[in-house]
Amino acid sequence: MMFSSGPSIPELNDRAREIFRRVVEGYIADGQPVGSKSLAAGLELSSASIRSVMADLERLGLLAAPHTSAGRLPTETGLRLFVDGMMQVAEPSxxxxxxxxxxxxxxxxxxxxxxxxxxxxxxxxxxxxxxxxxxxEPRLRQMSLVPLGEGRALAVLVGDDGDVENRLIELAPGTDVSALEQAGNYITSQLAGRTLAEASRAMHRELASERAQLDDAARDLVSRGLAVWSEDAARRPxxxxxxxxxxxxxxxxxxxxxxxxxxxxxxxxxxxxxxxxxxxxxxxxxxxxxxxxxxxxxxxxxxxxxxxxxxxxxxxxxxxxxxxxxxxxxxxxxxxxxxxxxxxxxxxxxxxxxxx
CATH class of the missing domain: 3.30.450.40 (GAF domain)
Structure with missing residues (x-):
């Protein structure tokens, strides 16, 4: 990732570096702008000298002055410079x-x-x-297709870890309940113990070879019943x-x-x-x-x-x-x-x- 270009730490003199560090650390501590008076308490510099340095840092794009305050906040460029070049990490306690x-x-x-x-x-x-x-990638234990009426069915997938997931699928007009049962039984008996990806590949091989003893309606349900999970998993982070x-x-x-x-x-x-x-x-x-x-x-x-x-x-x-x-x-x-x-x-x- 490319970050905003700006001055590097060596380009800042000791005084500017110290004031910049204190502004950033003060901002991180309480989220408020840091003024010259609060900085003067820990530095052997006058408020006027500190304000002058802060103005220089602002011109460099490292600090910014909110309209409502005379103090300064670090810019995103300033924070990046601090993180990359000045931050002393503290290991977890x-x-x-x-x-x-x-x-x-x-x-x-x-x-x-x-x-x-x-x-x-x-x-x-x-x-x-x-x-x-x-x-x-759960492995299949069982899959059932439960009719809901109005041209829809509920595909119920049970993984070998016991998790249960449901999906709605649309049915072709006139789909018989026996086709739902046949498709569910086929998936459970033939594809159990495989992941969804493995099951889909095996299913397509079986259907293409016409070894699967299924009628056309059941074949379609088998295909769509598994595909609905594969498609959803690919889309859902x-x-x-x-x-x-x-x-x-x-x-x-x-x-x-x-x-x-x-x-x-x-x-x-x-x-x-x-x-x-x-x-x-x-x-x-x-x-x-x-x-x-x-x-x-x-x-x-x-x-x-x-x-x-x-x-x-x-x-x-x-x-x-x-x-x-x-x-x-x-x-x-x-x-x-x-x-x-x-x-x-x-x-x-x-x-x-x-x-x-």
């Missing part, structure tokens, strides 16, 4: 690491672990926690989001429109999943600040995301947090990174247990 590992060691389905991960990240970060779930309410903190009172836009953006799960997908090839956590990603450019929000991998090093999903640009990047980047590694380890352990 022992308590935070223990909390993350404790949640991930809990028994239960993978989806439960992922939901807990998202909720825990939200709690620890005071942001929205997000987890992009690895594509699930599997995203778990927790903690949107955290975005409505005390600093959001004067900026409710921005927060409303952010929450609306998060509801667009397909676009959020596409954004997180940009972090899949990263070695660790990636940071997207404000307009660096189109989805959250209007709400002025940031995303920290990291891929998690299986035991073979293959990326299976992405975990992260979404919040205002004043995120505590130094604390959250290593936390997201640690969570991603721990999540990958947890999924490997679960896979090992299920294979016994």
């Amino acid at each position: 022992a308590a935070e690491r223990a909390a993350i590992e404790r949640e991930l060691s809990s028994s239960g389905p993978v989806e439960t672990a992922l939901a807990r991960t998202s909720a825990l990240l939200s709690s620890l970060s005071a942001c929205a926690g997000v987890v992009m779930v690895p594509a699930r 599997v995203l778990i989001v927790r903690g949107q309410a955290n975005l409505l903190d005390e600093t959001a009172v004067g900026d409710l429109e921005r927060v409303r836009m952010l929450i609306d953006d998060i509801e667009r799960s397909e676009q959020v999943a596409a954004l997180l997908d940009n972090a899949r090839e990263a070695d660790g956590a990636r940071i997207f600040i404000g307009s660096e990603n189109k989805l959250f450019s209007l709400s002025g929000s940031s995303v920290i995301a990291a891929p998690y991998r299986d035991r073979d090093g293959k990326v299976v999903g992405v975990v992260g947090v979404i919040g205002p640009t004043r995120l505590n990047y130094a604390r959250l980047v290593p936390m997201v990174d640690f969570t991603a590694r721990s999540l990958g380890n947890s999924l490997d352990v679960r896979a090992g247990h299920s294979g016994r």
Whole structure:
């Protein structure tokens, strides 16, 4: 990803660098503009000298002055410069690491672990926690086609993990109930134990060879009954989001429109999943600040995301947090990174247990 060009840290003298760092850290701490008087308390400089440096930093595009305040805020360019060149990361505390590992060691389905991960990240970060779930490929145990009347049927798929999913399918005029039963029995008896992708391939081979002892109506139902899952899975990003309410903190009172836009953006799960997908090839956590990603450019929000991998090093999903640009990047980047590694380890352990 290409970021906005701007001055580099070496181009700033020691005085400018220190003032810039303090403005950014002050803004991250409370979300408010930082004025020269508050900076003067920790620097052996007059307020006039500090204002002069801040004006220089503003001309460089690193700081901005809100209309309602004489203080300064970092711009997105300034935040990127700080994150890339000045930030000193703080590793998760022992308590935070223990909390993350404790949640991930809990028994239960993978989806439960992922939901807990998202909720825990939200709690620890005071942001929205997000987890992009690895594509699930349940193996079939049973499929039934239940007539509903008015030219519709309910396709009921039972996976070998006990999960049940339902889909509505349209029936051709005059479809007999016996065709529904025949199609369901065929799928269950011939294709059980395979994933949907495997089942679809095997089904098409069987139907093409005409080995399947099915009438035309049942053949059509078999084909459409499985296809409805394959099509839906390809279109639907599997995203778990927790903690949107955290975005409505005390600093959001004067900026409710921005927060409303952010929450609306998060509801667009397909676009959020596409954004997180940009972090899949990263070695660790990636940071997207404000307009660096189109989805959250209007709400002025940031995303920290990291891929998690299986035991073979293959990326299976992405975990992260979404919040205002004043995120505590130094604390959250290593936390997201640690969570991603721990999540990958947890999924490997679960896979090992299920294979016994």
